[in-house]
Amino acid sequence: MNRLDVTVEDLKEAVLENIKNQFRKTIDQASKEQIFAALAFAVRDIIIDQWIETHKTYDEKDPKTVYYLSMEFLMGRALGNNIINMKVDDVVKKVCDELELDLNVIEDMEPDPGLGNGGLGRLAACFLDSLSTLEYPAYGCGIRYRYGIFEQKIIDGYQVERPDEWLKNGNPFEVRRDEYGVEVKFLGSVRVLKTANGRDKFVQENYQSVKAIPYDIPIVGYDNNTVNTLRLWDAEAIVGFDLESFDRGEYHKAVEQQNLAKSIVEVLYPNDNHYMGKELRLKQQYFFISATVQQVINKFKQKHNDIRELPDKIAFHINDTHPSLTIPELMRVLLDEEELEWEEAWDITTKTCAYTNHTIMSEALEKWPIELLSRLLPRIYMIIEEINRRFCLRLVDEYHLSKERIHNMSIIMDGQIKMAWMCIVGSHSVNGVAMLHTKILKNEELKDFYEIYPDKFNNKTNGITQRRFLLEANPKLADFVTGLIGDKWITNLSHIKNLEKYVDSEQEQKEFMKIKYENKLRLAEYIKEHNNIEIDPRSIFDVQIKRLHEYKRQLMNILHVMHLYNKLLENPDLDMIPRTFIFGAKAAPGYTRAKLIIKLINNVADVINNDINIKNKIKVVFIENYNVSNAEIIIAAADVSEQISTASKEASGTGNMKLMLNGAVTLGTMDGANIEIVEEVGRDNCFIFGLSSEEVIKLQHDDSYNPWDLYNNNADIRKVVTQLINGFYAPDDPDLFREIYDSLLNGDGGRPDPYFILKDFDSYKEAHKKIDIAYANQRQWAKMVMLNTANSGKFSSDRTIEQYAKEIWNLEKTTVVMETN
Structure with a gap:
């Protein structure tokens, strides 16, 4: 069946026949999983003819x-992506409407x-x-x-x-x-x-x-x-x-x-x-x-x-x-x-x-x-x-x-x-x-x-496909962009640069931020359902989602959260915009320290999220079983994109590109593709901190880094590092996080921490203060995030693959x- 010839009646009949032949049921009797399978098989039948013709063409040529x-x-997930790439989404939606089905619910049945x-x-x-x-x-x-x-x-x-x-x-x-x-x-x-x-x-x-x-x-x-x-x-x-x-x-x-x-x-x-x-x-x-x-x-x-x-x-x-x-x-x-x-x-x-x-x-x-x-x-x-x-x-x-x-x-x-x-x-x-x-x-x-x-x-x-990470994952923003500049960006992301002419328009800024807010509401509902944590969609959604590894420095992120909490304990009326810190990560099963960092994040979350004295100014969420599907929900809602690897350690990163495309501002080191993101959008529209790659490499070659100097001379650092071993976040087992403490101060094998977490800590802390100031000016922030989306054109995997x-x-x-x- 040619995708261009598919009718609502054809597809509806195929779905009903699949339910009958595959499961010996009517649609009223079928489970959600069976309805998903029936629709997926119907969509596959459309694909098959093109698939056969593709390889017939390859054989001939x-x-x-x-x-x-x-x-x-x-x-x-394949179903939604295939529907969009074949451009049969309107037909599928009409079939679902006629059969009184919710397409979003059906897509969620696919693992x-x-x-x-x-x-x-x-x-x-x-x-x-x-x-x-x-x-x-x-x-x-x-x-x-x-x-x-x-x-x-x-x-x-x-x-x-x-x-x-x-x-x-x-x-x-x-x-x-x-x-x-x-x-x-x-x-x-x-x-x-x-x-x-x-x-x-x-x-x-x-x-x-x-x-x-x-x-x-x-x-x-x-x-x-x-x-x-x-x-x-x-x-x-x-x-x-x-x-x-x-x-x-x-x-x-x-x-x-x-x-x-x-x-x-x-x-x-x-x-x-x-x-x-x-x-x-x-x-x-x-x-x-x-x-x-x-x-x-x-x-x-x-x-x-x-x-x-x-x-x-x-x-x-x-x-x-x-x-x-x-x-x-x-x-x-x-x-x-x-x-x-x-x-x-x-x-x-x-x-x-x-x-x-x-x-x-x-x-x-x-x-x-x-x-x-x-x-x-x-x-x-x-x-x-x-x-x-x-x-x-x-x-x-x-x-x-x-x-x-x-x-x-x-x-x-x-x-x-x-x-x-x-x-x-x-x-x-x-x-x-x-x-x-x-x-x-x-x-x-x-x-x-x-x-x-x-x-x-x-x-x-590296690059990412804008078809999955904007067109499919963030349909409201995709429609907004298409409404302003047309749809050429779908297959040539460089066209998204045309969005720049609207970044000073108050009306377009409001619409962009309205879409972001609606996506934040969706993520807040997901977190309430899966974590039983209520978060404020008006808070800054500060997101770090990636594999858990020491060089990616989730540890520095949570140490900074601990520092902010200390400031709020000293002054519950501290003037700060509420912040929701969102983590998503898996650690390799044999990577003991990475798994201990996950435990630390969750212990910190338990303490902070249950402290009514700080008036919900900080919330910490660790999203379980991070994968592509929940990434799509998180990315569309993010305000701040944490790309904080030790400079010279991250090869590229692609999460930074997905978040930029969806209107999040990069908080990062000059590492990997962050450098090229800064080149595209300008340093004024990112928050850059920390050692340069040259400085990191020199410190490694000279073997001149001594974290104890920072611990002894910086009260903020000393306090959060000491909290790792004084039972503050593990009262029943004060030594639970001692391995992390030792890694920060003593390193491994006689060499200090190769990821320079404490060295970059103050610079990271100051970058967060700048985010707080920038977010307070909502018009300026809206312009900043729109500029990020508008300047993401280089980071399409289409450009990479052409090369x-x-x-x-x-x-x-x-x-x-x-x-x-």
Whole structure:
């Protein structure tokens, strides 16, 4: 069915038929979940025709295709996004009206897919949306996690992880593709045979293996006919059940292969604080990479006889180091199955693969123990060894580097395999994700590599899709913008700059702020329902929503809240605009300190929210189970966007862009993409504080930071830090937060706090005072937030993807044409 031909009657009939055929019910008998599924299947039926036509067009035109490889795809709910991108929202709303259904309630029945955790996965999702909207041939490739990372519950202030059963009722938008299944091998040994022509042939023996089965999910372009694919790999046993073992009473062995397969796709990011967790995570990475590479090569060979043409038709993009095994796996296929010589295989591999680095911190760059990788992936390890041997020889023969530099650059060294190093050596492009990030990579973390591969390095500042984070998530603001400047911004966000001509209009300012207030009311209702906390929608909504990590400095935020509370205890009549501090974050299950910071935030919230003496001037809210769906509600309501990472630590950030687009003012350090936000909107329309990246790097190099000086000489700092250990926020266990206290003053391993929380504290405190003053002048504040929205055009993922497509992947747009009735 062509989306342009869909009628209200057609869609209504499809929904009713789905309820009858899928659930053996009438619409009056169906549950909300069943009605959601019925509507989702009806919408999928519209998508399917475009999906088929898209891949028919790709088969006919044979364009170059990018395979975007990522451990995470934080997609968010699909139904509403698909309806908007297909522009059938009016038809769907009329169907719901005629059937007396509430579309918002139906959409809320869809669980957030548990396929990602933070910015890395959300960026990948935005990129897929942009690729389809811009008509570039693309696949996203990842794992079909059955439980996602976890569902976060807050119990007695602590994060408790529960299984995220997002697939419990199935996924109406996925299609299983058994015909593309492939075998993935682990463990065993490698035997070297001599072929008739004297060539070495490597054969893996005594291995364990699983069957990789793809599930395809449509990625719908906005207002066009392109439907690209997110391909998620599930694992199944080659032999599902060993009846002979079962009959012998060996029940565990009878299902051994099933259990192996099941464990690989069970959970996103299994806890790797122990050996088995590390092994499982490495299995996951190789599993989806091997499956993808094998399937792509098989498909390529159906139309092409010469494997040397692979870089002309295929681009593999490695999203952070998790998919880095793409490089040795592609080499394995080219060497062992296509029987190419090393030099030819390496040339093809480097021309086909490109790598995005997402972290500046060297400790976060992925490394694997030799013992683990060589045992689990014996042939892959042999190839990595040879890649490294040849690379090190080149460093000696061509670049005449010292032993020390070669030691630093070697892919294999000190018992570990450095995956980022392999990505740099094995790719033709290495990009950072914000101007500052790329600069630091070149000048600091990857300086040795930049000096020998200057042409590989480039910057691609991240972006977000305005279709989800404004058009869908904030429909009132989207309608307001369209009413003033037209709808070109939906597919070309640079047009939103035209909003600037209205920022001094009192009428438009009032309307903008009215929309913000209505969004704040919606969030206040959500918080009342989920947290049982009443917040004032007229207060400043100060928002920090992102993964919980020390470098993102949620700790500094809550220390400042503690400081404000101390001021109110001294003077309950303190002249300040009421402030609601809103946190949303998950901590990795094994990240003990991050989880303790969540406990601190919740303990502080319990004390402050229940103190009637401060007259509701501060409220603190920790939103449980932060995900894309509740992010959309929070982002639309935010007044202040907390982007307070230690300068030089955040690669880019994308939450800063979403909040800016929706009319929130950035409170941040000059870090990541904050720098580019300041460049676009002007320093007068942001609140910037803290050390610069140069100052942070110098303090680290000089080892000259002494937090005890600040503690001893600054009464405000001393008071809040002491409250961590005097029982003020934990009367039953005064030592509960001692680890946080020690991290601030004594650091770890003899080095002071590397995130400089106390160093930046006073500057952060002064920035908050400026926010208070600015917010008091509502006309000036309205102009400021409108300018933020108007100057967000650079931060569309459409712009980012155009740069990737032209400068790295060499893709061409491929238009899909549908016949109309």
